[in-house]
Amino acid sequence: MASEALREEAPVAAAPRQAGMIEGGLDAIVVGATFDGLAAAALLGKAGLKTVLLAGGDASSERAPREFAPGYFCADGEHLIDGLDPELIAALDLYRHGLAFAARRLETVYYFADSGALLTDGDLYRTRDAVAAMSEDDGAAFAAFSEAALEAARALRPMFEGGEAPAVPGALVDRFLHGSVEETLDGLFADDHLKEMLAAEAALRSAARPTDPFGFLALIRRWSGEAAGLQGAVAYPEGGAAGVNKAMRRAAQAAKVDFRLAVTATRVLVEWDSVAGVETEGGGQIRAPIIVNALPAARAFTEMIGPSLIDIEFQANLSAPAPQVGFVRAHLALEGAPGDERTRGNLARRLVYAPSRLELRRAYAAARAGWPDGAAGPVIMETIFPSAFEKGLAPEGGCVASALLHPAPYREMLDDAWFKAVEDATRATFERLAPGSADRIVAIDIAAPEPAAPPALAAWTRARALSGASGVKGYYFCGPEAQIGHGFIGAAGRRAAQSAIRFSKGKAAAA
Amino acid sequence: MKQRRQFDLVIIGADAPGLAAAACAARAHADIALRVAVVRTGEEAPAGPATPGVPDFVWRRLDLHQSNLKAKPVEAMVSIFDETHTLATYQNPRRTARALEAAGADENRLWTDYADARTRAWTEAEALLRGAAKGKSALLSELGGANGARLARRLTQSCADILDDHFDNEELKTHLASAALMPLGLAGDEPGSGLALASAGDPAAWRVTAGPKGPSLMKALEDACAAASVTIFDGAVRDIEILDEKNRAVILEGGETLKTPLVMTGSATNRTASRLGAAPSLSPLARRDGASAEVRVKLAKTATPPGEEEDAIFFAAGSREALKIARDAALEGRLPDEPPIYFRFVKDEIVVTAPYCPAVLYTEDERRDWSEQDRQALGRRIVERLGAVLNGAVKNVRRVDVKIAARETGAAAVGAGPARLLAPPASHDEIGAAARLAMELVRGE
Numbered sequence: 024m025a026s027e028a029l030r031e032e033a034p035v036a037a038a039p040r041q042a043g044m045i046e047g048g049l050d051a052i053v054v055g056a057t058f059d060g061l062a063a064a065a066l067l068g069k070a071g072l073k074t075v076l077l078a079g080g081d082a083s084s085e086r087a088p089r090e091f092a093p094g095y096f097c098a099d100g101e102h103l104i105d106g107l108d109p110e111l112i113a114a115l116d117l118y119r120h121g122l123a124f125a126a127r128r129l130e131t132v133y134y135f136a137d138s139g140a141l142l143t144d145g146d147l148y149r150t151r152d153a154v155a156a157m158s159e160d161d162g163a164a165f166a167a168f169s170e171a172a173l174e175a176a177r178a179l180r181p182m183f184e185g186g187e188a189p190a191v192p193g194a195l196v197d198r199f200l201h202g203s204v205e206e207t208l209d210g211l212f213a214d215d216h217l218k219e220m221l222a223a224e225a226a227l228r229s230a231a232r233p234t235d236p237f238g239f240l241a242l243i244r245r246w247s248g249e250a251a252g253l254q255g256a257v258a259y260p261e262g263g264a265a266g267v268n269k270a271m272r273r274a275a276q277a278a279k280v281d282f283r284l285a286v287t288a289t290r291v292l293v294e295w296d297s298v299a300g301v302e303t304e305g306g307g308q309i310r311a312p313i314i315v316n317a318l319p320a321a322r323a324f325t326e327m328i329g330p331s332l333i334d335i336e337f338q339a340n341l342s343a344p345a346p347q348v349g350f351v352r353a354h355l356a357l358e359g360a361p362g363d364e365r366t367r368g369n370l371a372r373r374l375v376y377a378p379s380r381l382e383l384r385r386a387y388a389a390a391r392a393g394w395p396d397g398a399a400g401p402v403i404m405e406t407i408f409p410s411a412f413e414k415g416l417a418p419e420g421g422c423v424a425s426a427l428l429h430p431a432p433y434r435e436m437l438d439d440a441w442f443k444a445v446e447d448a449t450r451a452t453f454e455r456l457a458p459g460s461a462d463r464i465v466a467i468d469i470a471a472p473e474p475a476a477p478p479a480l481a482a483w484t485r486a487r488a489l490s491g492a493s494g495v496k497g498y499y500f501c502g503p504e505a506q507i508g509h510g511f512i513g514a515a516g517r518r519a520a521q522s523a524i525r526f527s528k529g530k531a532a533a534a
Numbered sequence: 535m536k537q538r539r540q541f542d543l544v545i546i547g548a549d550a551p552g553l554a555a556a557a558c559a560a561r562a563h564a565d566i567a568l569r570v571a572v573v574r575t576g577e578e579a580p581a582g583p584a585t586p587g588v589p590d591f592v593w594r595r596l597d598l599h600q601s602n603l604k605a606k607p608v609e610a611m612v613s614i615f616d617e618t619h620t621l622a623t624y625q626n627p628r629r630t631a632r633a634l635e636a637a638g639a640d641e642n643r644l645w646t647d648y649a650d651a652r653t654r655a656w657t658e659a660e661a662l663l664r665g666a667a668k669g670k671s672a673l674l675s676e677l678g679g680a681n682g683a684r685l686a687r688r689l690t691q692s693c694a695d696i697l698d699d700h701f702d703n704e705e706l707k708t709h710l711a712s713a714a715l716m717p718l719g720l721a722g723d724e725p726g727s728g729l730a731l732a733s734a735g736d737p738a739a740w741r742v743t744a745g746p747k748g749p750s751l752m753k754a755l756e757d758a759c760a761a762a763s764v765t766i767f768d769g770a771v772r773d774i775e776i777l778d779e780k781n782r783a784v785i786l787e788g789g790e791t792l793k794t795p796l797v798m799t800g801s802a803t804n805r806t807a808s809r810l811g812a813a814p815s816l817s818p819l820a821r822r823d824g825a826s827a828e829v830r831v832k833l834a835k836t837a838t839p840p841g842e843e844e845d846a847i848f849f850a851a852g853s854r855e856a857l858k859i860a861r862d863a864a865l866e867g868r869l870p871d872e873p874p875i876y877f878r879f880v881k882d883e884i885v886v887t888a889p890y891c892p893a894v895l896y897t898e899d900e901r902r903d904w905s906e907q908d909r910q911a912l913g914r915r916i917v918e919r920l921g922a923v924l925n926g927a928v929k930n931v932r933r934v935d936v937k938i939a940a941r942e943t944g945a946a947a948v949g950a951g952p953a954r955l956l957a958p959p960a961s962h963d964e965i966g967a968a969a970r971l972a973m974e975l976v977r978g979e
Contacts, residue, residue: 182677187678188674188677188678188682189674189678190675196674197673197674200673200674201673201689201816201818203822205822206822231725232724232865234822234823234865235724235725235822236725236726236818236820236822237689237690237725237726237818238725344692344694344695381867381896381899384865384866385866388865388866391723391858391862477725478690478725480677480689480690480725481687481690481691483683483686484683484684484686484687487682487683488683
């Protein structure tokens, strides 16, 4: 180790303070200032462990709103909360550290291909009234389904957090576990609008086509979460994604976590079969018996530890097929309120375009084919208007829409044609939500695509495996692969921290 | 009203799996005579020469050796890439190894590894799928077990990932994917389609019965049913009702009512089953949408198969991508331009299956059912495709018959009630799957 550190002396000149320095006396190191990384650090600190967090220069998560067109501001990252881990909120007292909601239990308006629309309550339990009004036949079926689904979602929550499969009885749960979106809905309902609305919710950000087995579970996963204390609800956090990250950072600071914003860990030091610390960029060492890594699995294991030290069977979990389908976030700057009466009344709601069955199948096929001729038609689009919840995001009379489009091809290299295709799809689908507002769009800001979530069961397998035995003691993982589904959840960070705390207590007891 | 008759098990669908399952169930106990009924609904898939193989345990239990039935195993599965270029795997593993050696030594080395892993995967998954088909809510409890995560991986892994893990040779991957996926109507990127590779390795998947001479498999199975005192009813099933805590009533169109504690379907893709609202199959191999077309091309004189492989199944997919394109087209209600097909030579006929056909067609977003013109157009396209694949060997076509077997869309399945209808898991060994399920049901396992 020492000779390696010496060899690295030369480039170290840029960061003289760390060169060859060895720092000790710590209980835990958290690598990566992601939401889960912050959560893990906060919990470790709160448990009395002397913890440092190495952010690796990544302080982007709390960036102030970005001006994407003159006078129009948008926030990057998640625009809604639907599953923030309640145990984490309680353990860290996140509300005291500034977590707040500008809008709780957002009502959702669904728009359909035949230009119908349905306003549903923010409380899933009350959505049944809207459904009953829309379809007499399916009203009772939906009431029974939503109750069963919410119950199943609650029962399966430990699994969606990356824990063990729970021992709950019931054939209904089994059916939700393996059915495809379409066949499950066909078996339950007759009304096309109802099926389209639930299919859109189940397919949003999911890689599984509506005809793929195991696809329906994505909806149960979403409904297992809660927002502002209500299961299956959706809320808009004050300050957007940055606001949530900020609350978490404050919680970590209150727990006396030592933040090293500019320090990047390059390697994990392994001595015998246990972690001993990390090597930082510049050749320094920070030593601790516990490391929680929140970086992507390929970096956390293959690059930072190296294949030779990792259990052979464990390595099988590190390779995953490249994602084909992803989703895209787009921000729209609108001059004046949207054109039609209907949408103007809906600015403080969540708007979802629910494509017809054929449109959705086509959208998946086109996205998988990589959009050779642009988007084939409308896609699922979830839109909110942050400017309706927070002041100062748009000039007087204007508004900002934050949209999530799914499915789109997932790519790492983006070209002008790709941006053009996304912009066309955004315009075309937005027109379905707010007809006549096309000429009011001043600017569209498009972010790089994010990969869609694998089927929940497959994601669970991987998350279980990655948070299990890597063959290196004291090493805990809460990177993106440890999370099942999308959104601010934090359960992976909490579970990693809890395991680490148990490990630490066990060591103390043994000593 | 006709009288109500009591049975121990009613099987809907008198296709080969249904008949075999009925006869096996009736003989499940040595000392008790079980009352088993089969309903011939008239919606069974056509029993062409492409009938599935009969696994050994069914063969022995039904004494099929006494039936004069000539069991003829499929010797080879051959993928045709172009006129002269083919790739084959054989029933004889050593022959497969030799063939792969000729294709590239690296693939050969991995073959044993691959085949072993698939066999293990199928044994494990099949037991679970059958348990779940019996309504035991097995999946969640199994996932909670020690092997839960591994099992979930087996169930959700796609065919494409497994093949990419093991092999480099794109033609070998296309061949294995074709043989495993096409009979099930899958394209290989679906979660769980990896099990198709595992199921395709099942020895029964290789066996085809009904040689050109001797009684047909259907006849032999009907005889076996008669010998086991199985009652066969003709008529569509109107409904299934709950009678009391134990019994259901299977009501036939003719008004006949069969009282039974157990109702199952012969095959996983039974049309009646989806109409009556059977729960969606746990098996990821069950076809979710789309139809399969059987096209019989009758020639003026007997054609010679490529390489003179009489007892082979020929696959013409071209590439793995072509399977996906065809599947996507079917999902969107279109016919693919170059449909992937597989076929067998039977006397003066070539029996072609085009597994990726839409269940309903869409023209300019208007939904419509298959018409006679559509069938003819498909027939022409298949003959054209055959001509291209076999390099002009298809001459003097006398007649082309097209049959479409569509999975009923579940639109009518609303209110899938407590009258739970059991279905065997989809697999390459349809007869074995149905027979095992039926026997376990009557034994109360």
